Amino acid sequence: MGGMNWLNRRIRGFRLVDLVFVGLLSMLILGVYLAKTIAGGERARIASVERQIEAEKARIRLLQAENAALERPDRIERLSETYLGLAPVSFKREVTPDALPDLTARPLVLAVKPVEATPDPTALAPPEPAAPLPVPTQMAAR
Numbered sequence: 001m002g003g004m005n006w007l008n009r010r011i012r013g014f015r016l017v018d019l020v021f022v023g024l025l026s027m028l029i030l031g032v033y034l035a036k037t038i039a040g041g042e043r044a045r046i047a048s049v050e051r052q053i054e055a056e057k058a059r060i061r062l063l064q065a066e067n068a069a070l071e072r073p074d075r076i077e078r079l080s081e082t083y084l085g086l087a088p089v090s091f092k093r094e095v096t097p098d099a100l101p102d103l104t105a106r107p108l109v110l111a112v113k114p115v116e117a118t119p120d121p122t123a124l125a126p127p128e129p130a131a132p133l134p135v136p137t138q139m140a141a142r
Contacts, residue, residue: 009016069075080086 011019077088
């Protein structure tokens with residue numbers, strides 16, 4: 001019974017074993033509280049990053065739409081005619097595969113439409129870009 005003596009020892013009216021269990025229980029409660037607090041902070045950071053991801057996805061969609069508008073063939077054709085003096089190929093310039101050997105025997109002469117000199121430098125400025133699409137300010141709730 002000598003080994004059990006320290007378990008039955010009393011400190012200010014409480015058994016030592018009771019005080020040890022109360023201490024362990026207090027540490028366990030504190031540990032759970034701290035873990036829960038840390039997890040709450042992590043959840044908030046995760047939610048913030050998810051909102052940022054959604055905002056970036058929306059911005060990517062806007063940029064893709066703007067890119068599609070800038071790459072429209074009719075717009076590029078208009079710009080190439082205006083600033084480079086290029087024009088669509090005339091049907092008179094088309095050849096059949098049988099006529100190709102005749103073309104290789106003679107030198108090729110390209111006809112390029114001359115670009116008129118403009119004294120006003122603002123005339124060469126690119127056209128105003130289309131108004132940007134509005135950036136969404138609120139994300140749909142999941």
